Amino acid sequence: MVARDHDELISKAASLSKPALFWKRLGREHEVQLARHGFDAVKRQQALRYFTWRWSWRSLRGSRQMRFLLAHSSPSTLLRCLAEPARHSSHEWEGVPWSRRDRWLYVTAARLLWEYARKHDPLSVLSLPEPKLGDPLPVRWRGRLISQDLANAALETAAITRALDNVPPLSILEVGAGYGRTAYALLESFPEATYTVVDIEPALTISRWYLTRLFPSERIRFLNPGEAESLGARSADLVISISSLQEMTPGQVVRYLDLFDRVGEGGVVYLKQWRSWMNPEDGIAFDFRQMPIPPRWRLLFDEPAPVQANFQQAAWRVGW
Numbered sequence: 001m002v003a004r005d006h007d008e009l010i011s012k013a014a015s016l017s018k019p020a021l022f023w024k025r026l027g028r029e030h031e032v033q034l035a036r037h038g039f040d041a042v043k044r045q046q047a048l049r050y051f052t053w054r055w056s057w058r059s060l061r062g063s064r065q066m067r068f069l070l071a072h073s074s075p076s077t078l079l080r081c082l083a084e085p086a087r088h089s090s091h092e093w094e095g096v097p098w099s100r101r102d103r104w105l106y107v108t109a110a111r112l113l114w115e116y117a118r119k120h121d122p123l124s125v126l127s128l129p130e131p132k133l134g135d136p137l138p139v140r141w142r143g144r145l146i147s148q149d150l151a152n153a154a155l156e157t158a159a160i161t162r163a164l165d166n167v168p169p170l171s172i173l174e175v176g177a178g179y180g181r182t183a184y185a186l187l188e189s190f191p192e193a194t195y196t197v198v199d200i201e202p203a204l205t206i207s208r209w210y211l212t213r214l215f216p217s218e219r220i221r222f223l224n225p226g227e228a229e230s231l232g233a234r235s236a237d238l239v240i241s242i243s244s245l246q247e248m249t250p251g252q253v254v255r256y257l258d259l260f261d262r263v264g265e266g267g268v269v270y271l272k273q274w275r276s277w278m279n280p281e282d283g284i285a286f287d288f289r290q291m292p293i294p295p296r297w298r299l300l301f302d303e304p305a306p307v308q309a310n311f312q313q314a315a316w317r318v319g320w
């Protein structure tokens with residue numbers, strides 16, 4: 001019996017660690033980018049396949065994010081965002097081969113997003129500096145460097161704070177952290193908390209590079225999915241996954257939800273994913289509402305995510 005349990009654990013670990021074809025390909029692309037640019041351009045390279053959205057004129061009409069931002073901006077805010085001079089030179093946008101028009105659009109959209117997030121930022125995440133580490137895009141507003149990633153992290157932190165009922169978490173687990181944009185906001189917002197990142201390569205190495213340059217190593221640890229299987233019960237009081245479950249196989253989603261159930265017992269789970277998404281490479285259709293949420297989780301909220309209008313965000317209390 002013991003041997004069988006052990007075998008089961010090993011096979012579970014192997015299956016969590018094996019990325020879907022979608023991430024196998026992206027992981028290879030990211031390795032090539034790392035070899036070419038090193039880590040120093042992570043916010044201009046890999047981040048564009050994590051959660052840094054590009055807005056281009058070509059896809060503008062179908063952009064629900066842009067529609068959301070325009071619908072939630074006053075005419076005077078829009079005018080101010082358009083009128084403020086911006087930096088569009090190829091030198092400033094090195095490594096980002098977008099047209100000047102697309103750079104202009106990006107700057108305008110990031111400013112509109114910032115203005116929206118300013119109204120939904122109870123923990124003042126937007127007062128944090130955007131780290132120069134990773135070479136962020138040159139978007140300036142209100143006399144400082146701003147970023148789409150920090151604005152989105154502010155909105156996520158606001159939703160998480162609501163789920164936690166304003167009780168600061170002491171141990172946070174994030175699955176699929178990208179380079180660590182949300183981890184940065186949460187580690188700054190909750191200075192007593194420790195943080196565990198669970199990810200596959202090369203993202204695990206990238207977030208380790210980023211976060212250990214910003215925070216003391218005692219506060220953060222980095223685990224591959226196999227190692228995460230041995231995390232203790234009730235070892236996190238906040239578990240999050242943002243835009244990562246949808247890119248896994250259905251079996252992996254079930255296993256991660258089981259893991260969250262065990263590790264996060266008594267705490268809060270926050271998920272933000274595409275409402276529905278077709279992963280063509282693996283032939284998998286993801287549906288937020290079809291996720292097999294453990295029955296003992298108590299729903300705290302389930303709502304469309306702000307700005308990324310194709311995303312849903314929900315939070316649960318596990319077990320109590």
Ligand SMILES: C[S@@+](CC[C@H](N)C(=O)[O-])C[C@H]1O[C@@H](n2cnc3c(N)ncnc32)[C@H](O)[C@@H]1O
Binds near residue numbers: 050052175180198252
């Ligand atoms: C779209 S990115 C989102 C990154 C980050 N959450 C953000 O919002 O910036 C998806 C993340 O999921 C991770 N991922 C993919 N498959 C995974 C798996 N089987 N186990 C853990 N993480 C995985 C990727 O490496 C990446 O970090």
